[in-house]
Amino acid sequence: MNTAIYQARRAELARRIGPNGIAILPTAPEQQRNRDADFLFRHDSYFFYLCGFAEPKGWLVVQGDGRSTLFCNPKDVEREIWDGIRLGPEAAPAALGVDAAFSVKDLDAQMPGLLDGRDAVWFPFAIHKGLESRVDGWLGGLRARVRYGTLTPETQRDLCGPLDEMRLVKDASEQSTMRRAAQISAGAHIRAMQLSAQMLREGKEVREYHLDAELLHEFRRHGSQYPAYGSIVAAGANACVLHYRADAGLVRDGELVLIDAGCELDGYASDITRTFPANGKFSGPQRALYELVRASQEAAVAVTKAGARFTDPHEATVKVLSQGMLDLGLLDRNKVGSLEDVIEKRAYFQFYMHRTGHWLGMDVHDCGAYTEPSEIGNKTERKDALTGETLISRPARILQSGMVLTIEPGIYVRPAPGVPEQFHHIGIRIEDDAIVTHSGCELISRGVPVDPDEIEALIRG
Numbered sequence: 260m261n262t263a264i265y266q267a268r269r270a271e272l273a274r275r276i277g278p279n280g281i282a283i284l285p286t287a288p289e290q291q292r293n294r295d296a297d298f299l300f301r302h303d304s305y306f307f308y309l310c311g312f313a314e315p316k317g318w319l320v321v322q323g324d325g326r327s328t329l330f331c332n333p334k335d336v337e338r339e340i341w342d343g344i345r346l347g348p349e350a351a352p353a354a355l356g357v358d359a360a361f362s363v364k365d366l367d368a369q370m371p372g373l374l375d376g377r378d379a380v381w382f383p384f385a386i387h388k389g390l391e392s393r394v395d396g397w398l399g400g401l402r403a404r405v406r407y408g409t410l411t412p413e414t415q416r417d418l419c420g421p422l423d424e425m426r427l428v429k430d431a432s433e434q435s436t437m438r439r440a441a442q443i444s445a446g447a448h449i450r451a452m453q454l455s456a457q458m459l460r461e462g463k464e465v466r467e468y469h470l471d472a473e474l475l476h477e478f479r480r481h482g483s484q485y486p487a488y489g490s491i492v493a494a495g496a497n498a499c500v501l502h503y504r505a506d507a508g509l510v511r512d513g514e515l516v517l518i519d520a521g522c523e524l525d526g527y528a529s530d531i532t533r534t535f536p537a538n539g540k541f542s543g544p545q546r547a548l549y550e551l552v553r554a555s556q557e558a559a560v561a562v563t564k565a566g567a568r569f570t571d572p573h574e575a576t577v578k579v580l581s582q583g584m585l586d587l588g589l590l591d592r593n594k595v596g597s598l599e600d601v602i603e604k605r606a607y608f609q610f611y612m613h614r615t616g617h618w619l620g621m622d623v624h625d626c627g628a629y630t631e632p633s634e635i636g637n638k639t640e641r642k643d644a645l646t647g648e649t650l651i652s653r654p655a656r657i658l659q660s661g662m663v664l665t666i667e668p669g670i671y672v673r674p675a676p677g678v679p680e681q682f683h684h685i686g687i688r689i690e691d692d693a694i695v696t697h698s699g700c701e702l703i704s705r706g707v708p709v710d711p712d713e714i715e716a717l718i719r720g
C-alpha cells in the first residue's frame with residue numbers, strides 16, 4: 260500500500276480542521292442480512308479515503324497537529340480462524356503510516372484523553388447511527404473530571420464538510436483507479452450486448468439474469484470486488500422503470516435492453532448505461548429516439564469543462580431533448596407551444612424526469628457540494644412550473660479539473676394519449692463517466708461505444 264497518499268490526505272484534513280481540532284471517524288458497521296448471515300462488509304468511504312484500511316470495526320482519529328491514531332480489531336487467533344487475518348494494532352503503524360494504534364476495545368478508555376484540551380471535535384453528522392451519543396459520552400466523561408483540570412471541546416463540527424471538498428477533486432491515483440474501473444465495466448457491457456444477440460440467434464430463451472451474470476463474471480474476473488450499485492438490466496418496457504433491478508424479465512427479439520451497471524474497483528465506482536437492440540439491429544423508431552438521446556449527450560459533453568457550471572450539461576441536454584420531442588411528435592406543439600415553453604414549463608419532464616449527472620467517486624452518487632461554495636449567499640427563489648412549489652436555488656458548482664461526474668441523458672416513453680404508438684414502452688439512457696479537464700472532459704467509459712452503428716457492428720461481431 261502507498262501509505263504516503265493516505266498520510267498526505269490526513270495532513271490536509273489536519274490543516275482544514277485547524278491545529279487544535281480533532282476528527283473522529285468510524286468505518287461502516289457490519290450489517291445483518293438474515294439470522295446469522297451478514298451482508299458482505301463494505302468499508303466507509305470517508306474512512307477508507309483517509310487510511311486505506313478495509314477491515315470492519317475500525318476508528319480513525321486525526322488531530323489538528325497532524326497526529327493520527329487508529330483503533331482496530333485486536334489480533335485473536337480463534338476469531339482469525341473463522342473470519343480471516345486481522346492487521347492488529349501492533350502492525351498498523353508500519354502498515355498504514357498512522358502514528359499510533361490501539362485495540363478498538365480501548366476506544367472508550369482512550370477517547371476522553373484524546374479529546375482533552377481540543378477546541379473543536381469533528382465527526383460526520385447524520386451518517387452513523389449512535390455516533391453522536393457516543394461522542395456525548397466521551398465529552399460527558401471529560402466534563403465530569405473538570406475539577407481535575409480537564410478541558411472539554413466547546414464546538415462540534417460536521418466532518419463531512421472538509422472531507423466532501425477534499426474528495427470532490429480526484430488526485431492522479433484516484434483517477435487512475437477510476438479509469439481502470441470504467442474500462443472493466445465497459446468490457447462487461449460489451450459482453451452482455453454480445454451474449455444477448457448470440458443467445459437469440461441460437462434460439463435460446465434470454466432472461467435479464469443471463470446478462471446480469473455476464474456483467475458479474477466480467478467484473479470479478481478483472482479483480483473488481485463487487486458492483487458499485489445494484490445493476491439495472493431492463494428488457495423492453497422495464498427500461499421505463501428508472502430503478503428497475505436485474506430480474507427475470509424475458510429479453511425479446513426486436514426490443515431494446517437498457518443496462519446500467521458499473522463495477523467497484525479498490526473502493527472506486529464506475530457507472531455506465533448503454534441501451535442496445537437485443538438482436539443487434541435497431542428498429543426505425545428505436546433508432547430515432549436513440550439518436551436523439553445521443554445528440555443530447557453530445558451537447559452535454561461539449562459544455563463539460565473546467566469553469567463551466569455543474570448544471571450546464573443538464574441544460575444542454577434538456578434543450579436538445581425538448582427540441583427532439585417536438586420534432587418527433589412526442590410533444591404536441593399545439594398543446595405545449597415553442598421550445599422555450601417546453602423548457603420553461605418543464606413539459607419534457609413527461610419523458611425525461613431525472614437530472615443529467617452526479618458526482619462519481621468512492622460512492623456512485625459521490626459526496627461534494629453541488630452549489631458553488633463562494634456563492635452560497637446568492638440565493639434566488641422561483642415557483643416551479645409543474646408543481647407550483649417555491650424552490651430556493653443557489654449558483655451551481657463551478658467545475659474544476661479532476662472533478663468526476665456522470666453524463667446520463669435518457670428518454671422514457673410510457674403510453675399516454677397523444678404519444679405516438681411506435682415509441683411506446685421504449686426507454687433509453689446513455690451514461691458515461693467524465694473527468695473534468697482544463698479544456699473539456701475525458702470520457703473514461705468509452706471502451707464501450709455509443710454510436711448506434713458501432714453498437715450494431717459490435718453485437719454482430
Ligand code: GLY
Nearest residue numbers: 488519530623667
Ligand atoms: N446507476 C445509478 C445512476 O446512474 O445514478
Ligand code: MN
Nearest residue numbers: 530665667690
Ligand atoms: Mn449515474
Ligand code: MN
Nearest residue numbers: 519530531690
Ligand atoms: Mn447509472
